[in-house]
Amino acid sequence: MKAYSKFKSILFFIMMVPLAVGCSNKRNTSATRAYHELTTRYNIYHNAHKTYNQLLEDQLTTSSVNWFEPLSVHPNKLSANTSTPPGLFDGVIERTTKAIIEHSITSKPQRDPSKAHSQEYRQWLRQEEFNPFIKNTWLLLGKAYVENGDYNEALSVFAEIQRIYPHDIILISATQLYMLRSYVALNKMYDAKNMVYILQLRNLPPTLTHLYNQEYANYLLQNNELEEAIPYLLKTINKEKIYLQKKRLQFLLGQIYLLLGDNQNANNSFRKIKSLRTPPLLNDYASIYLANSDSMTQVISLGIELANNNNITEHSNSTNIHTVPSIVRVRTYEPQDKPGTNKSETSILLEMLMDRLKEENLETDISKKIVPLSTEVTRSVSVEREPIDTRTGPDELRERLEHNAAEALKRSNASSNIKNRQQLLKDREKLREARLKERDKELKERQRKREDQLKQREKERQNRIRKQK
Numbered sequence: 001m002k003a004y005s006k007f008k009s010i011l012f013f014i015m016m017v018p019l020a021v022g023c024s025n026k027r028n029t030s031a032t033r034a035y036h037e038l039t040t041r042y043n044i045y046h047n048a049h050k051t052y053n054q055l056l057e058d059q060l061t062t063s064s065v066n067w068f069e070p071l072s073v074h075p076n077k078l079s080a081n082t083s084t085p086p087g088l089f090d091g092v093i094e095r096t097t098k099a100i101i102e103h104s105i106t107s108k109p110q111r112d113p114s115k116a117h118s119q120e121y122r123q124w125l126r127q128e129e130f131n132p133f134i135k136n137t138w139l140l141l142g143k144a145y146v147e148n149g150d151y152n153e154a155l156s157v158f159a160e161i162q163r164i165y166p167h168d169i170i171l172i173s174a175t176q177l178y179m180l181r182s183y184v185a186l187n188k189m190y191d192a193k194n195m196v197y198i199l200q201l202r203n204l205p206p207t208l209t210h211l212y213n214q215e216y217a218n219y220l221l222q223n224n225e226l227e228e229a230i231p232y233l234l235k236t237i238n239k240e241k242i243y244l245q246k247k248r249l250q251f252l253l254g255q256i257y258l259l260l261g262d263n264q265n266a267n268n269s270f271r272k273i274k275s276l277r278t279p280p281l282l283n284d285y286a287s288i289y290l291a292n293s294d295s296m297t298q299v300i301s302l303g304i305e306l307a308n309n310n311n312i313t314e315h316s317n318s319t320n321i322h323t324v325p326s327i328v329r330v331r332t333y334e335p336q337d338k339p340g341t342n343k344s345e346t347s348i349l350l351e352m353l354m355d356r357l358k359e360e361n362l363e364t365d366i367s368k369k370i371v372p373l374s375t376e377v378t379r380s381v382s383v384e385r386e387p388i389d390t391r392t393g394p395d396e397l398r399e400r401l402e403h404n405a406a407e408a409l410k411r412s413n414a415s416s417n418i419k420n421r422q423q424l425l426k427d428r429e430k431l432r433e434a435r436l437k438e439r440d441k442e443l444k445e446r447q448r449k450r451e452d453q454l455k456q457r458e459k460e461r462q463n464r465i466r467k468q469k
Helices: 002-022 030-062 090-103 119-126 134-147 151-164 169-185 189-200 206-222 226-239 243-259 263-273 280-291 296-309 345-359 397-412 416-468
Strands: none
Touching: 030 090, 030 134, 030 243, 090 134, 134 151, 134 169, 151 169, 151 416, 169 189, 169 206, 189 206, 206 226, 226 243, 243 263, 243 280, 263 280
8 A cells, every 4th residue: 555655755756847848837728827827826925914904003003203293094004214113014025026037928829820810819929028927926026015114116017017017907007096096105206196197197007096096095094185184085095994093093193184174084093093903002092182172283283293304214104204294283272271270281282392392402403414305395495384382491492493494405406306217217228228138139049049949840851852863
């Protein structure tokens, strides 16, 4: 019995070796396409996608949050200069890259003469990728780069997807939605606006409606269009499947209502957060906002200014960590305390924040720590800001912030965006050169095969002539 089992194992191994050798991605037959599609789908993509989703949920519990700033739409608060801890999404990137290298089929198949007049068949022959499932791996690779904070690399991947699959409208739409997120994270608001315009001209499929609402709300918030963002944020909350992310967005909605002065809707939003399933910390902060809704806007605004001026990056929820989030515009508020009355807890917190600001040596040049809000703002020399309520702090704070912001705009106008664009152009040039080399190699190989065929035909003709003689 043991000998029979051993014989079966050896026989199975002998049968599988030719199959594996014959299914090289250099060959393009129906068998190789089926083999590489099956391997990509179940052996690599399934595990990588499962890991990706698990890491997304882990971000909600491991990322640090400053609850006195407006939360970010996405749990990762990365800018172009930072990335997640090493190894977080690197495993997903490694697996998807391996799948593309080992299972991508780019060689052309042998033509079927019976289908030569079929327009659909000729269109199929023109495509550059013949593994029908590898496009999902490409998209997952770009999404992993986005979550890792490597937005320029993600944009390069998305550009390659659009080049390989120009006729796949659903894939192109999903790619452009993640490009919109990358542009917003890089503060390239002009490019983000163009991408929004492209997406709005297209009828998106229902499977991408939730992603569109989420990314468009993120764009509007970063562009300081608070009221316009609320309907899309509400749609995102209603369709969100991850419970903790749904509560985070509900908390953000309450903060936006506070900034707009709509305390009633803000309180309703914070009440919806409180439940037995909600984490205790989130419940506690929702209770704090409910108890002090009349004056929490001042705490939010002043907390952002304090984090920005002292370069406290670990407590910032903004996409660009060194920037005051553009969804907040500091306004003038009436003092909450009348002379002769006891100070509230919020007023005490405001005084503590201002004392902290003075202790951090305001006399130093803090202009180096301020970065412009977006590429649209960098076109102007000065920044128009509304006055800050400094009833417990120095009167010079407003002038100093305006002056330093204007100086920072001058320095960054010719640096950040130019560097990012130059790097993107270099990446595209490298990809183009690699494609040209590959095409030249294919042309040489075809020419060699053609010459061999001609030589073989000439030999056969000579042999036939000799036989006839």
